[in-house]
Amino acid sequence: MRPAELIEQKRNGGTHDPATLMELILAYARDEVPDYQMAAWCMAVYFNGLDATERDALTDAMVASGETLDLGAALGRKVVDKHSTGGVGDKTSIAVGPIVAACGVPFGKMSGRGLGHTGGTLDKLESIPGLRVELTTGELVTQVREVGMAIVGQTANLVPADMKLYALRDVTATVDIIPLIASSIMSKKLAAGAQAIVLDVKVGDGAFMKTIDQARQLAADMIEIGEHAGREVTCLLTDMDQPLGRAVGNALEIHEARETVRGDGPADFTELVLDACARLLAYSDLGIDVDEGRRRAETVVADGSALQRYEQWIRAQGGDPDPDALERAPVRTTVTAPGDGVVTRVGAHDVAIAALELGAGRRTKDDPVDHAVGVLCFAKRGDTVLAGDDLAEIHARDDAAAERAAASVLAAYEIGPEPPPERGILLDVMP
Numbered sequence: 001m002r003p004a005e006l007i008e009q010k011r012n013g014g015t016h017d018p019a020t021l022m023e024l025i026l027a028y029a030r031d032e033v034p035d036y037q038m039a040a041w042c043m044a045v046y047f048n049g050l051d052a053t054e055r056d057a058l059t060d061a062m063v064a065s066g067e068t069l070d071l072g073a074a075l076g077r078k079v080v081d082k083h084s085t086g087g088v089g090d091k092t093s094i095a096v097g098p099i100v101a102a103c104g105v106p107f108g109k110m111s112g113r114g115l116g117h118t119g120g121t122l123d124k125l126e127s128i129p130g131l132r133v134e135l136t137t138g139e140l141v142t143q144v145r146e147v148g149m150a151i152v153g154q155t156a157n158l159v160p161a162d163m164k165l166y167a168l169r170d171v172t173a174t175v176d177i178i179p180l181i182a183s184s185i186m187s188k189k190l191a192a193g194a195q196a197i198v199l200d201v202k203v204g205d206g207a208f209m210k211t212i213d214q215a216r217q218l219a220a221d222m223i224e225i226g227e228h229a230g231r232e233v234t235c236l237l238t239d240m241d242q243p244l245g246r247a248v249g250n251a252l253e254i255h256e257a258r259e260t261v262r263g264d265g266p267a268d269f270t271e272l273v274l275d276a277c278a279r280l281l282a283y284s285d286l287g288i289d290v291d292e293g294r295r296r297a298e299t300v301v302a303d304g305s306a307l308q309r310y311e312q313w314i315r316a317q318g319g320d321p322d323p324d325a326l327e328r329a330p331v332r333t334t335v336t337a338p339g340d341g342v343v344t345r346v347g348a349h350d351v352a353i354a355a356l357e358l359g360a361g362r363r364t365k366d367d368p369v370d371h372a373v374g375v376l377c378f379a380k381r382g383d384t385v386l387a388g389d390d391l392a393e394i395h396a397r398d399d400a401a402a403e404r405a406a407a408s409v410l411a412a413y414e415i416g417p418e419p420p421p422e423r424g425i426l427l428d429v430m431p
């Protein structure tokens, strides 16, 4: 295998032999192929794509590059998992986990940190004082057995090829390539051992996939990779033109996830969480369908057992589940409506950039994250507002940062005379 030949082959629109492609990826993971050659290969893939056989070989190589985990065998249960392609205000797993666990289905999830607008699930969880995300595989299994759930950091030896390749893509403008995203996401799910996976593919201004057609293509690729690996996969295609729920920022999102687990969350976020739970429960070994899954998810939220499970889980990982223990930003400013009308747009990307500038996200992978800061978007698309009504609230470290963020968030809002076309959170379900 000569990397330069593979780069040339892909640059010229050719197709790789699967075994040779696997060799390239495994050699890269072993540091035997330099970053500059992989970067050139990724750019060739950006222009000429990968076919299904190449994409599946890439995924197999990613999985084979490190250890795998068989959580199902360790627990003696069928294991289900969920994953989101990433969006603004996306704290779904933090609310889904306790609900699914309270319904009697084990939920052991490996998550990542965010690079970009706001923190990832791990950053959000670390805004809970004392909470530990670096559990060993043994600790993960024990906790899922005893508490029913855990969300932990991905260990460095699980899919190391993806860790390296993703970091390279991130700085070479080669993240947004559908087969590479599909392979990257699915390799991590397959290596973590889930037998059935619910994928939340975000669509819109604040997501990788800007259009529903791109999202459908990504979903189709991930479903095919799942089939190739003998796993069940469902993709929810969900709206990311506006932030999910109200909260964008780490501690603020933890607070909102907890509110949702106890039945007091924002409508769009609650709908997404309950729908994902229903499908995970239907995939589980409980032997129920999606409608019954939905009923059970609603029941554990209403009777308080999901909240109880949330508190047990946070304590098991060393955290304090009391929402008053979350750090609060010292400065709060409201953003008010400049006139009467209906909210027609709350630009997810603009709100995310405001949150990033407040310090809620990181620009490079070693940047610290400020857990306390962020934005609460009270008014969402379709809401009627009067001049002077609160649209949003900025949580900032100082007045200057608050003022800058307030101006950006105000620019994210569009208010018009007519309501926008009605659109729920769930745009499509595949297959």
Ligand code: URA
Binding pocket: 085, 086, 166, 175, 180, 181, 182, 184, 185
């Ligand atoms: N998330 C991933 O895990 N990988 C990608 O390539 C893109 C988003």
